[in-house]
Amino acid sequence: MECISVFDMLKIGVGPSSSHTLGPWRAAERWLSEFTANYELHTVDKVKVQLYGSLSLTGKGHATDTAVALGLMGEDPEQVDCDSIEAKITTLKKTKTLLLGGEHQIVFDFDNDIVFLKEFLPFHANALKFEALRSNGDAISETYYSIGGGFVVKEALQHTKENKALFKTFPYPIQTGDELLYYCHKEGKTISEVVWENELSLLAPGKIDAGIRRIWDTMLECMYLGCHTEGKLPGGLNVKRRAFELHQKLIGTFPYSNPLEWLESIRETEVKFRQILKWVSCFALAVNEVNAALGRVVTAPTNGSAGVIPAVLMYYLVIENHDGDFDDIKRFLMTASEIGSIFKKGATISAAMGGCQAEIGVSSAMAAAGLTELLGGSPEQVLMAAEIAMEHHLGLTCDPIAGLVQVPCIERNCMGAIKAINASELALDTDPSEAKVPFDKVVNTMWETAKDMNSKYKETSEGGLAVGVNLSDC
DSSP, X not given: OOOOOHHHHSEEEESXXXXXXXXHHHHHHHHHHHHHTTSOGGGEEEEEEEEEHHHHHSTTTTTHHHHHHHHHHTOOTTTSOGGGHHHHHHHHHHHOEEEETTTEEEEOOTTTSEEEOOOOOSSOSEEEEEEEEETTSOEEEEEEEEEETTEEEOSTTTTSTTTTTTTTOSSSOOSSHHHHHHHHHHHTOOHHHHHHHHHHTTSOHHHHHHHHHHHHHHHHHHHHHHHTOOSBOSSSSOOBOOHHHHHHHHOOSOOOSSXXXXXXXXXXXXXXXXXXXXXXXXXXXXXXHHHHTTOEEXXXXXXXXXXXXXXXXXXXXXXXXXXXXXXXXHHHHHHHHHHHHHHHHHSOOOHHHHOGGGTHHHHHHHHHHHHHHHTTOOHHHHHHHHHHHHHTTTTOOBOOGXXXXXXXXXXXXXXXXXXXXXXXXXXXXXXXXXXXXXXXXHHHHHHHHHHHSOGGGBSSSSSTHHHHSOGGGO
């Protein structure tokens, strides 16, 4: 049984995609680490990278080539200055030289040494192969798979302890919703309390809190940045940022100069009933506009769906409970992450494997679960809320126009957040014993739907809106 931590499900990284940007970036880092464990870096004369399947078909729009190059340079997606990325890639293209691992300079042609191949490898739709040509004539290659949410594996090692590093280490190992409920009942704990005990088997309490604070701070800063940045998004679609103007119409006159003061300012703003959904949409738009501009976001569980969870958590803090504090934030994120991990184990969180139901659908279910726990729902009602949210995303396709995480992706985060809130309200007003669809059934149904879905609707930009909209009109 695979044990997935909160910090596996909620990763900090650079947009626009966890599977097409963060995953390939981490794969490049991992390849470098594994290569240098066996060979001297200075023996490398040249590096070539081959992108397969969905990484090839939508890799340009998802900045996969940029991510791979930055990973080869030894840049860290959690620490890199996002404003410096464009300059780094421009310099690389101009000089055709790359400082491999930040240490060894090699000749590298950005436009030719990263090859886009439409071929799909059998194991997963997102595959990439690294090859190093050494000075002695040897060619050393390795293939990795970006399986969604920033997770990276090797095919041959998918079922080994290397990719199951947390194998059976949790006191409460959970694969399904039923197993989660079993531990909640047996121990008399809420879902977040069960997750907390599992996290304690990995880290000290202070480190867990510090990690979750960093996740929340990143989410809050991302929303703040998105609400205070105007203009158009990069990529050629000329998509106008909307969070800026929407935020201006909604915000009150309370003064602020940083994200925390901004949060308090919104709490002081008189929010009318009709404005609630506008605020939720504003938060979601803000995050995903930052994501689309290669900004720093939290995969939740992916970059393409990064706006849903922070938008719903902000809804709780500024609408439902003005006294909400870090403990509430921690409980929300732990509960949400557990729901996401069950979808990853029982289905997928990769749009290249399951369409957008695997991203927005899962994020909506996660957010619904977190909100329901904070509003006093039982573990059964938490799972019911997650089930309702996913039930109404089943079959949602991934058809990004021009391969960019912009249309329809950004608006879908607004829809996912609003559905999460609605799902939570429905679950809280329902006796779980009356539920007709168990949570585990919807997880299984999502996976069966994913397998039945035509491949052109799985992050290839070969179907749906991606071919139905004339780019010349954009």
